[in-house]
Amino acid sequence: MSIDVDTARKVAKLARIRVAEADLPLLARELSGILGFMEQLNEVDVSGVEPMTSVTPMRLKRRVDEVTDGNQQAAVLKNAPDAREGFFAVPKVVE
Amino acid sequence: MSANSWTIAAARDALQKGEISAVDLTMACLTAMDAGDGLNAFVHKTPEIALDQARAADARLSTGEAPAMCGIPLGIKDLFCTRGVPSQAGSAILKGFRPEYESTVTAQLFGAGAVMLGKLNMDEFAMGSSNETSCYGNAVNPWRREGSNVQLTPGGSSGGSAAAVAADLCLAATGTDTGGSIRQPAAFTGIVGIKPTYGRVSRWGIVAFASSLDQAGPMTKTVRDAAIMLGAMAGHDPKDSTSADIPVPDFEAALTGDIRGKVIGIPKEYRMDGMPAEIERSGSRALP
Numbered sequence: 568m569s570i571d572v573d574t575a576r577k578v579a580k581l582a583r584i585r586v587a588e589a590d591l592p593l594l595a596r597e598l599s600g601i602l603g604f605m606e607q608l609n610e611v612d613v614s615g616v617e618p619m620t621s622v623t624p625m626r627l628k629r630r631v632d633e634v635t636d637g638n639q640q641a642a643v644l645k646n647a648p649d650a651r652e653g654f655f656a657v658p659k660v661v662e
Numbered sequence: 663m664s665a666n667s668w669t670i671a672a673a674r675d676a677l678q679k680g681e682i683s684a685v686d687l688t689m690a691c692l693t694a695m696d697a698g699d700g701l702n703a704f705v706h707k708t709p710e711i712a713l714d715q716a717r718a719a720d721a722r723l724s725t726g727e728a729p730a731m732c733g734i735p736l737g738i739k740d741l742f743c744t745r746g747v748p749s750q751a752g753s754a755i756l757k758g759f760r761p762e763y764e765s766t767v768t769a770q771l772f773g774a775g776a777v778m779l780g781k782l783n784m785d786e787f788a789m790g791s792s793n794e795t796s797c798y799g800n801a802v803n804p805w806r807r808e809g810s811n812v813q814l815t816p817g818g819s820s821g822g823s824a825a826a827v828a829a830d831l832c833l834a835a836t837g838t839d840t841g842g843s844i845r846q847p848a849a850f851t852g853i854v855g856i857k858p859t860y861g862r863v864s865r866w867g868i869v870a871f872a873s874s875l876d877q878a879g880p881m882t883k884t885v886r887d888a889a890i891m892l893g894a895m896a897g898h899d900p901k902d903s904t905s906a907d908i909p910v911p912d913f914e915a916a917l918t919g920d921i922r923g924k925v926i927g928i929p930k931e932y933r934m935d936g937m938p939a940e941i942e943r944s945g946s947r948a949l950p
Contacts, residue, residue: 621860621861621904622859622860622861623859623860623861623906625861625906625907627903627904628900628903628907630900630903639762642762642763643762645760645762646758646759646760646761646762
């Protein structure tokens with residue numbers, strides 16, 4: 568699979584990154600290169616190899632479903648560039 | 663020998679015997695830190711916090727029951743969230759961010775009495791191996807080529823940590839390693855760094871790069887120091903579900919010098935095409 572110029576243009580639009588028309592062929596080539604690297608993984612013979620999710624033999628911990636923390640609104644919003652009425656205020660992004 | 667150039671082990675013994683105070687040891691490091699500005703290793707300095715912590719450490723030492731890291735001045739990689747202190751991960755995107763919380767690793771170190779001198783330079787979001795992608799500018803290796811004054815890279819991403827420890831600006835530093843970010847800068851600057859086994863150290867409060875690979879570890883002047891500091895950093899943390907719920911052994915006690923019967927694997931990929939002969943020689947000298 569490879570990424571053509573139209574797909575690159577669409578991906579850039581979705582990511583809200585401005586890419587000049589002249590730069591699109593290079594971007595498409597580089598994105599295709601990444602997919603190429605990923606396809607190399609298919610060359611590895613993994614038959615008979617147990618799937619591994621962790622280097623340590625342990626089950627993922629589960630905690631009791633209960634409130635452990637709270638009343639941190641001021642701390643949570645402390646670093647917000649703009650906060651209003653207890654919410655993060657952000658520029659409108661959905662058209 | 664000025665106290666900032668001591669090892670953790672030597673400083674621990676001197677502090678516990680009362681031969682030096684944590685405040686004096688911290689002052690020596692703060693002086694060295696300022697004199698080392700040319701390395702661009704420390705990017706946010708916290709001398710007030712350091713002296714407060716040092717005074718508290720002295721009070722604790724005077725009771726005769728202080729842990730090994732009590733009063734030890736450290737540099738902290740900018741990737742660790744430190745309460746009230748800029749934590750930018752080397753990026754301008756996080757400029758002005760002052761966390762309202764403390765990472766588990768730094769909380770454990772400070773809980774053990776360690777002193778924070780400031781935050782250390784690094785590649786932006788830990789993505790780099792030369793400390794040249796930092797919003798603070800390059801960190802500089804204190805070493806030079808023989809007969810040359812050209813500035814060399816300390817490696818990365820923990821380049822500020824490596825430069826600061828190699829130049830004796832602090833006794834040790836925290837680093838993080840996803841794909842070599844402790845080990846490679848440690849090698850570039852002639853210090854000791856270890857990437858612990860995944861799960862040994864909590865990742866909570868450390869800006870993530872690749873969550874299934876990131877680990878924090880010590881960057882120190884000796885192997886013994888790495889063992890002492892790792893002991894204070896390691897341990898299970900309920901806030902990191904991938905941290906290993908197994909006891910932390912006494913790493914320092916394991917340094918018997920006896921490695922008979924151990925099998926040590928060296929990945930053959932470590933030997934690369936085009937590797938300079940002197941590095942090849944130096945590497946093979948370490949092997950039996």
